[in-house]
Amino acid sequence: MSTSKPVDPLESLARGPVRSAWEVLEAMSILMRRRDEGLPLNLPQVTVFLRSGREVTGLVREYGEFRQGRGVLLTTSSGYGSRGDALDVTFVPDGVIEALTLHDATVLDTPAKSMPESSPMHLRRHLPAMADRLSSAWGTKVAVELGTPADLEQEAHIQSLAWLVERAGEVLSTMAGPPDVGAALREQVRKVRLFVGDAFGAKLTDGTLDLTTSRRPAAWPLDSELNQAVMDTLS
Template identity: 80%
Template sequence: MSTPRRVDPLESLARGNVRSVWEVLEAMSILMRRYTEGLPLNLPQVTVFLRSGREVTGLVREYGEFRQGRGVLLITSGGYGSHGEGRDVTFVPDGVIEALTLHDATVLDTPEKSMPESSPMHLRRHLPAMADKLSSAWGTKVTAEFGTATELETEANIQPLAWLVEHTGEVLTQLASAPDVGDVLRERVRRVRLSVGDAFGARLANGTLDLTTSRRPAAWPLESELARAVMDTLP
């Protein structure tokens, strides 16, 4: 008998087919972790309804096992992005939760306002600058391009590509300075091609390193994920 594939709570949330309170809490906990690791995410609040009839509204700080048992930590005042006083954290055990409302989930579709707005013109200038940076790190000519001629004509692609351009330059420059890895990059990579798709991925073939980012900010690659994906393409 085959073991059923575990449902990815983030994918379930994105596709609107989350099936339980616990999947929502797990997904929001993962999103908060990715936010604290550097992704410019807008995080929706949740309201947790308790069996006692009370309700608690806040941002999911963490969901999992604690000394008090399994449950969720909610930031119930101040709010994410608020650096002032008055931030409370409330622990709610699993056993007292009856239902949950996820408020304004559409905020997940756009990056946080702290991320500067980009534009096709900005990206057309920034991409050659990234290629120059890589060429300096390689010690030889490296070119950079977008996946298709129409990549910048879709408005929904602009911010994902801006994130990918910025962090690809940083990650590849750092990898180029690493022993062994840098030598393989210089030998194998002559062109970097960036695109937007349904999911993040990396592929190296015929001297071209293809990097694809998701349209969804929650699935944009962190620098550690980008570095790992690039290294996984190397022989």
């Protein structure tokens, strides 16, 4: 049995211990990378207040070490003379940052519009389709079901389940390709159950593979994380 570590870098932000400006910038940089890797994330803007009295507002592109030293790259709206929706990228060194405001952090609670809206009926139709897909890829019958059917009655869980159904179906089908992994899946997994919980994780017990996705889009699993979590349960 194996359970992966939570991946949400902003867990408890504004709900728990106070974070420094640099911790927030690092967390937002991680979220930007996760969005670049495929997660449908809405990211809040930040305003960085400088010791000079100036301020810069934009999206955190990257935070870390650069040739100019440690600092943050912000994607900002272009200034005077710009055309259309052009954007600027501004580098702000750590040493000139005095404070930071994270605007409307609640946008992290909902996926971006790039993810199609799902529904309980949509999920009920896709569970049998996922089972058929896995059975075909593995060459043996596999059942797929919701670990907690009541999740379909909670609107906040629908999109999380939709993401898990889509990505788990893709990842598990692909994993059956290599002969050694495919053999392990056929031998050890007869049922896949899907859950929504506090954090992403996977465990394998008595032929049942339980996959849990977080309620928060920022902690939904990427394909690489799903692959690694399942591989850990098979070892």
